[in-house]
Amino acid sequence: EIVMTQSPATLSVSPGERATLSCRASQGVFGNLAWYQQKPGQAPRLLIYATSTRATGIPARFSGSGYGTEFTLTISSLQSEDFAVYYCQQYHDWPPLTFGGGTKVEIK
Amino acid sequence: QGQLVESGGGVVQPGGSLRLSCAASRFTFRSYGMHWVRQAPGKGLEWVAFIRDDGSEIFYTDSVKGRFTISRDNSKNTLSLQMSSLRPEDTAIYYCGTSYGSSRYFIDWGRGTRVTVSS
Numbered sequence: 001e002i003v004m005t006q007s008p009a010t011l012s013v014s015p016g017e018r019a020t021l022s023c024r025a026s027q028g029v030f031g032n033l034a035w036y037q038q039k040p041g042q043a044p045r046l047l048i049y050a051t052s053t054r055a056t057g058i059p060a061r062f063s064g065s066g067y068g069t070e071f072t073l074t075i076s077s078l079q080s081e082d083f084a085v086y087y088c089q090q091y092h093d094w095p096p097l098t099f100g101g102g103t104k105v106e107i108k
Numbered sequence: 109q110g111q112l113v114e115s116g117g118g119v120v121q122p123g124g125s126l127r128l129s130c131a132a133s134r135f136t137f138r139s140y141g142m143h144w145v146r147q148a149p150g151k152g153l154e155w156v157a158f159i160r161d162d163g164s165e166i167f168y169t170d171s172v173k174g175r176f177t178i179s180r181d182n183s184k185n186t187l188s189l190q191m192s193s194l195r196p197e198d199t200a201i202y203y204c205g206t207s208y209g210s211s212r213y214f215i216d217w218g219r220g221t222r223v224t225v226s227s
Contacts, residue, residue, distance in 0.1 A: 034213035036153075043203055043217040044153065050211070056109070087153055091212040095167040097143075097155040 002026050002090050006100035012108040019075040021103045023088035028068045032092035035064055035073045038102075039084045047086075048073065075105070083107055110135035110216040112204050117221030124194050124225070130187040130204035130218055138162070138182040141207040143214060144189050146200035146223075156202070157189065158212070171197075194225045 003026040013019045023033065031051040036044040046055040048064040051071060061076040075082055088100040116128040130142070144156040157178040158167045166178055177190040187204050201222050205214035 032211075036214070038153075043219050044214070045217070046213065046215055049213045055215070089153075089213060094212060095155075095158070096169045097158075097212055099153040099155070102152045 001096055002029060002093050002098050004088055004090055004098050004100035006086075006088060006103050008103060009101070010104045010106060012106050013078050014108045015080060016077050017108075019078055019082075019105055021073040021075075021086055021105070023066075023071040023073070023100050025069045025071075025090055027093070029090040029092035031067055032090060033064075033066070033071050034089045034091065035062075036087045036089065037082075037084045038087065044087065078105070110140075110206055112206070112216055112218030114202065114204055114218045114221035117202065117223045119224045119226060120194055121227050122195060122225055125190070125192040126194065126223060128189040128191065128202055128204075128221055128223070130189075132185045132187065132206075135206070135216075137180075137185040139208070140215075141212070142178075142180060142187045143205045143207060143212075144178060144187075145203045145205055145214065145217075146198075147203070147220075148197075148200045151200075154200075158207075159187070191223070194223075196225050199223060199225050 005024045007022045035048040038044040052064040063074045085102045085104045111134045113131045143158045159178045175193045179188045201220040203220045204218045206216045
């Protein structure tokens, strides 16, 4: 099973600032990585797939990068609606499909 | 964008059974792989099960093998999860989700249905 590790667990950022979230895989997943956003009481929403491709309707301030075992989600200028929990997920080697533990982005 | 609506959650005693359903609309259900993903209270996301678009391939996470059964009815645009021998650790919100082709990321998600296993 591929273990996904996200850091930091919590990120405190001021509105308008840049946020950088990290995701590490226990073994290489090539580019088969997705990111999701989840707000309290809501279902997750797909943000990015294939490491860097934004899903339909996702603003350009969200970008993804990386390859192999190290991945990054960057939010270039945080808006109020971006404060949420973010999860990464690998879909290279499965079953099982595995998620990281999440990074909570909170208002500083 | 597809719409998914889960139902069937509730409170059940340990060892009991429950059947979850997911009604799909606004997309061609028979063309998409379908998944169940769960989230225990205050915890992260855990993939539970997958069924291929035509039902020919099914996978489960180890902790539910032999207890849960995923199925689909493409004529009714419905996904199901039959859960038996339920344990307290199965307590979670259960989401259904879609994937397409050979890429197993989750494109659309339902709002979830809550399952509580408690005596």
